Amino acid sequence: MEKILSAEDVVVKFTLRGETLTAIRGVSLDLHRGESLAIVGESGSGKSVFTKTFMGMLDPNGWVDSGRILYKGHDLARYKTERQWLGIRGREIAMVFQDPMTSLNPLKTVGHQILETVELHRSVRRAEARRLSMDILRDVGISDPEKRYNQYPHEFSGGMRQRVVIAVAIACNPNVLICDEPTTALDVTIQAQILQLLHSLQEKYGLTIVYITHDLGVVANVADRVAVMYAGDVIECGLCEEIFYNPQHPYTWALLSSLPQLGVKGEPLFAIRGTPPNLHSEIKGDAFAPRNPYALEIDFIRRPPCFQVSPTHRARTWLLDPRAPRVTPPAPIARSRKLWMEKKMEKMKEQDRDAR
Template sequence: MTTTKDIVLSASDVVVEFEVRDRILTAIRGISLDFYEGEVLALVGESGSGKSVLTKTFTGMLETNGRIASGKVTYRGQDLTNLKKHKDWDGIRGSKISTIFQDPMTSLDPIKTIGSQITEVIIKHQGKSKAEAKQLAIDYMNKVGIPDAERRFDEFPFQYSGGMRQRIVIAIALACKPDVLICDEPTTALDVTIQAQIIELLKSLQKEYQFTTIFITHDLGVVASIADKVAVMYAGDIVEYGTVEDIFYDPRHPYTWSLLSSLPQLADENGVLFSIPGTPPSLYKEIVGDAFAPRSQYAMAIDFEENVPKFNVTDTHWAKTWLLHPDAPQVDKPELINNLHEKISKKLGKQEGGDHV
């Protein structure tokens, strides 16, 4: 992929293993991926595809039974795979690479005031005095849309709604002044209206601060509005990568076709959605060929026999599917995802029209 932007973070042939009841589970299977300065990259895929596990290698937050078995993670040239102890991560975790998790209640201390939780981060990462930190904390609270921030500074997390708590978690991440911000399904626990507000907030903050953003989600609808690039994950590997336009308008992997077909906006008149048949493979076993083949109506014999290399579609777009081999039969993507933008716009137009009736 050619780009003029600098690579901030890089995963190179990363394999992550977990020891589970005396068995080895390979959660990440040789992923290589670069994250560029100021870009928003979305990691998408079903639950269990490895999205969160991959990003935990960037902050040294794998569970105790997990390890990077091979490969390398580098941040601005520094090899992060050499950092073993929590204190080794102090200069990276939070201050350089910060994470917003999906459930704000697991990120906030229930017995500390909101204000104290933001100020302690500012004091640690920005070296400010207590008085300066308080004023900065109120500024951050205002920036993320907390009404009457000065009064609410001394309140506790239980006094905030779910959406407001997530705004506070974002304020704490901002207070770290990160270079890379990982958003791990940050809207999943919120209702649809609040989700949209949080997405808009993250977009405006990214535009203002220009941090590199890694946005983890299973919702491709969210991706369309926030991402520059998209990496589609399945069974611990990236099966397709491209710009958001590549993935939405010219997807090439059958798994990406299935994810797009599952968009809520494409439900039929009865509200019935396409669902992907079958289940993902066991990660305890070695996977040969295309991991998605047993669930795909487009699978060929070779999909069960040989691992798939990357096939370049354009300079910005590649996919791991034998359908891109010159000798493969010509297969068209499902009719359901043709003219995707037009279909979604039409569906939204009908909904908006219905609201006025």
């Protein structure tokens, strides 16, 4: 598959009250054309910060310290001036933010905000831009666009506003769309509709979508691939089913075990003990080690390398080292892994039979 964007060993640092802290600790991640990639992780794991580096949207006290972000042959990590970024923002990579209630200018009509974006990126006449805006409004599922076009954001409900926000992002005609928690602020019933909408737009406009979320339900619904982040690092990355059915990193195990659906009825819900590491102090070894019941001695000393589990699946844990002792993952994980293996075997047998 064609790589559209490729981050290599990206390190992001911030200065905060005179101290320097490392928010992203050498992340490498590829984005393939036309796929949906979900980046999951708890608050503060750096998922938003990481994607902000693609658009030069870091807060003024943050910077990309080292690493490369390759997009269409350009290294975005070297970009400095506003002029350079204006060639990327919206035009190539667009972003949808979490809260639709505050993402729109309350004093301008919805139509104007889309029109403004269309005119920013396409050199078309006013009438043509207006027609395009109207089409986009219809594409994001807003009925009666002629009337809605001249209304203000406060006349829209939350879900409708998120549709408008998506319309503005689409109006840029980008290749990549980054959705930063696109459904977190919405009703559960609306969430599914918005995800559905994003999926249909992805096909129509040929988008590559990056979802940033901490909701594993959203991930399971939309993602082709999943990257799990912890303490500023991608600790596991693979196809959606690989992450859900055959996770390798103890943090991914813990994350999945915390899903109420995977728990056993009558038993207390699983929670990960402890807190994420403090970014002020340097992290030694595996960042998850202090909270990890499966931690090995080496986990506290050296940072694990990335082990390739399958061509599409890699994880950063010493447990995958050939010298590591064999451990049994928590019960729910072991169960789903077993199911998945059986299914896989059956499939292979079927293929065998078909081949014969």
